[in-house]
Amino acid sequence: MRTRTAQDEAILTLALPVAEALDMEIVRIRVKSGKVQTVQIMAEKLDGTMNVEDCAKLSRSLSDLLEETDPIAGEYHLEVSSPGIDRPLTLPAHFARWEGFKAKLELDRLVEGQKRFSGQLAGFEDGSVLIDLPNEDETAMIPFDWIADAKLVLTDELIKADLAARGAPSGSDEASGDTP
Missing domain, CATH: 2.30.30.180 (Ribosome maturation factor RimP, C-terminal domain)
Incomplete structure (x- = not known):
């Protein structure tokens, strides 16, 4: 479920060792079509967190590799994100x-x-x-x-668990963000 197409799978094969070296897990990969294709990669650290800096670190690490190996025909945009609170379950x-x-x-x-x-x-x-x-x-x-x-x-319940995992008070207005 992490991938749907052979192209997604090829990108996953390239991305897994990069993510593992950063102590991250690839949750899902999707290549979306459009004028410019979008390569969407959802990932999280092994402790279940993923912040903006972590996304940027993985994105930088993958950018060079994807440019070098060129698994995507044509122009594309790389988008790295956390799975979010209502995350996909893929493993x-x-x-x-x-x-x-x-x-x-x-x-x-x-x-x-x-x-x-x-x-x-x-x-x-x-x-x-x-x-x-x-x-x-x-x-x-x-x-x-x-x-x-x-x-x-x-x-x-999911919002409370997410807030607790991030150390936020349970009455906090901070109801979105990274997973526990």
């Missing part, structure tokens, strides 16, 4: 890390007549995302390989 570890928080999942196939599910994450086990769905008695197990897209849902 198995993300589902375990964000256990207890509400998430939306979109599958690549129909399951019981639907592709979209929303509920409280209950972890990750045996290659499956565990999620407690509304009006269901048992925790659903959705194979990770079936998930096309997943992200956290912005809730008061």
Whole structure:
């Protein structure tokens, strides 16, 4: 889920060692088309934080490499950002890390007549995302390989956890920013 296309995957292959050297994780890569293509890279430090300086450091490190290897045909703009508070969930570890928080999942196939599910994450086990769905008695197990897209849902609980992780008082007006 970190990538969607072969071009995204080629950029991920180049970006992973650069990010790892900076103690960062690549969360997602997307190349967006337009007059000038945009290469969007979401990343975070291994402690779950990512500030503007960290984004700039990764961007500078990747810029030279992308210019040198030229995996993108034509002109492009590089955009490096944090995943944000309502972040995408792209790796198995993300589902375990964000256990207890509400998430939306979109599958690549129909399951019981639907592709979209929303509920409280209950972890990750045996290659499956565990999620407690509304009006269901048992925790659903959705194979990770079936998930096309997943992200956290912005809730008061998520905002409180984010503020606490950043050391902000829980009554703070500072309700957006980097993830814990």
